[in-house]
Amino acid sequence: MNTPTSHTACPDCHGLGKQNRGLSKRAKQRYQKALEVYQRFPDNPKPVKPKAHLQVCPSCSGSGLLPAPQPPKPDTTRFPHLAIIGGGIGGTALAVACLHRGIPFTLYERDTDFAARAQGYGLTLQQAHTAVKGFGIDRLEQGIVSTRHIAHTPDGTVLGEWGMRKWDTQTNATPKRTNIHIARQNLRLALLNQLSGTDAIRWGHQLNGFKQTETGIELQFDIQGNTSTAQADLLVGADGIRSSVRALLFEQEPYPLRYLDCIVILGICALSPLKNTAHELLDQKTVFQTANGNERMYMMPYDPEHIMWQFSYPLAEAEAKSLSAQGAEALKKEVQKRTDWHAPIPQIINATPAALISGYPVYDRALLTPQAFTSCGPVSLLGDAAHPMSPFKGQGANQALLDALALARRITKMCKPDTSWKQTNLRKKILTPFETEMLDRSATKVKASARAARVLHSDQVLQERDGPRGGGKQ
Template sequence: MNTPTSHTACPDCHGLGKQNRGLSKRAKQRYQKALEVYQRFPDNPKPVKPKAHLQVCPTCSGSGLLPAPQPPKPDNTRFPHVAIIGSGIGGTALAVACLHRGIPFTLYERDADFDTRAQGYGLTLQQAHTAVKGFGIDTLGQGIVSTRHIAHTPDGTVLGEWGMRKWDTQTNVTPKRTNIHIARQNLRSALLEQLSGADAIRWGHQLNGFNQTEAGIQLKFDSQGNATTAHADLLVGADGIRSSVRELLFEQEPYPLRYLDCIVILGICALSDLQNAAQELLDQKTVFQTANGNERMYMMPYDPEHMMWQFSYPLAEAEAKSLSAQGAEALKKEVQKRTNWHAPIPQIIEATPAALISGYPVYDRELLRPLDFASCGPVTLLGDAAHPMSPFKGQGANQALLDALALAQRISKVCKPNTSWKNTNLRKKILTPFETEMLKRSATKVEASARAARVLHSDQVLQERDGPRGGGKQ
């Protein structure tokens, strides 16, 4: 992974990555003329003042950050102290974004340390350069750029092919809008490297409760069997689809988990364990999927030495829970029973160790509304805690990164230099605008991901065309 470099928010764009370009002369003239007409004929609709266009900040090239010898010191007068629950992608990204802006924070994680969590599976960062540059990460050392996607039937018949190698075989230039496949733990490690020296991570802290008082938020933790407390001014739940913060925040969950009628089984296979790893589909630049209208296998590079696979099919919820609970060996046997398909699928499943196989029923939730947060005070959610979605559009990590950056930017924008945050209504000025934007942005992703769960396990996936699957409507 890349060597960590300290960063600070760009002063020219205030860490937003964009600047106000101002109105064009023509736009000003049109508005002025419309205003004059309105003044003469006030019964007409009042003209709306046009908004200025934004442009990429030339100083920071749109990242919102500049290299610095060290990150800014936390400013406890200007900013509230942010308690972040959960050190997954979203929580760690928020901590990094706070660090770069001098926003005081503490990151709490129930795991004893980074290595407690299982190896984790792969994810796809869409428009990857844009996704990570706002967190001070210039390169992802273990990330792999895929250049070809292929869809097959079980006998190996190609239904469609797309990607760089399909459309432009002459280019040697990697486009900026690339998708990067990376192990979840590698991305998490890259983010945690940004926090080295910050002394703001509390491992082994399981949140048990919190109380809101006039003085702030009192947090209650179980830390290695001991009851501990901490104080914060703003609380963010970034603790996943079964969020403890969400459970404590809403006395009655407004939107229970919604089963999407399928199970997902995942595995990681070392290429060195395959007898014929030199074949075309295993060149570590190809993503391929195979489906029969019911079951679907998706395979992508995990890192330079491994492939990750994702097998899914419709199953009643009770059966999906039962199969998942039976463990890795049972999951592997179920996949093998269903995938006597074209090479190298059976060979990859056979070579995958049980220790690197897991499975789970797929859930999402109906999306929260901004009004659901109205009485929540200085407490909010992000990532899967706020808007869980199926894995079939690969959007979970991307949306969590966007959430984290948006919240830190909002805090920095509202809490002006040389002022006290205590004069700011955190709910009204920061959290409600943040949640409104987050929920609007993620709504289409949640809906598309749920739709993909249906389409990818139907005959629609068998259409012959050169393009991604899962985007059709039922």
């Protein structure tokens, strides 16, 4: 992976990635005239002061960061100390964003180490060039840029094709906006590499409870059967769809898990056993999917030596739970039974080791509202803990990264230099605006992902069209 490089917040944009251009002379004049009219006729609506335009910071090219010999020292006077629960993508990303800005933090993860358990499969970073650079990662060495997307019927008939090779055959230049496919653990390791040398990660810590005190937040952990406590000023739950923080935060869960009426079965297959299966779909630059209006197979590059597949179909919740509980061999047999389809699908499934297959029922939750956090004090959520969604639009990791960057930047913006954070109302000035933006931004992704769970397993997916599937009608 990438060689760790230290970074610090760009002083010109204060780590925000954008600079305030101010109001144009014309905008100021319009507002001033409207204000004068309002003062003469106060029964009219009061004019809203226009917002200044923001431009990408030229010093850091919008990342908010500059290389540095070492990260800044945590500033415990200016910033609150964050307790981050969950060492997945969102939690680790928040820790990295805090590190670069001198925000003190401790990252707590229930696993005993990085490789303690499987951490998911492949991710598609759809905002990779902006979000990842904001965490000090200039290049994902194991990332693969796809240049071709194809949709088929089970007999191999092409329903549509799109991507760089379809639309732009005259140049080999890579556009600024590309989809980067990467193994979840590889992205997570790239983030953890940014934290090397810090003493702020606590492995093997399972959160059991927390309570607000006069001096902040007291957290209770189980550490291999032993109980331990810790202190923090601000608590962030980044611990996934079954978040412990969320369960403890809301005495009565406002939006319980919502089953999306389908099961997903995932597998990772090495390319080496397929060397005798020469096929253009295995060039590691192609993403393809095959569907029949009920079942759907999606395949994408996982890393330079592997391909990842995702098979899904409608199934009653009880049956989905039962099949998942039967284990990898049963899941593999079920996929083999249902995919006597065009090459190289059967060959890939047959060559996939059962140890690299898993399956689960698909859930999300109804959308939280900012009002749900009103009485939560200095406690918040991000990523799947706040807005879980189906995997069918590939947005979970993207939104978690954006959440983490947004929160760190908000803390930096509202906690001014040479002042104490204790003068800042964390809930009013930081958390409520952050949650409002996060929930508004992710709402369309949650809805689209739930809609895709229906469309991709219906006849709508069989439309002939050179473009992505999964949109459909609401």
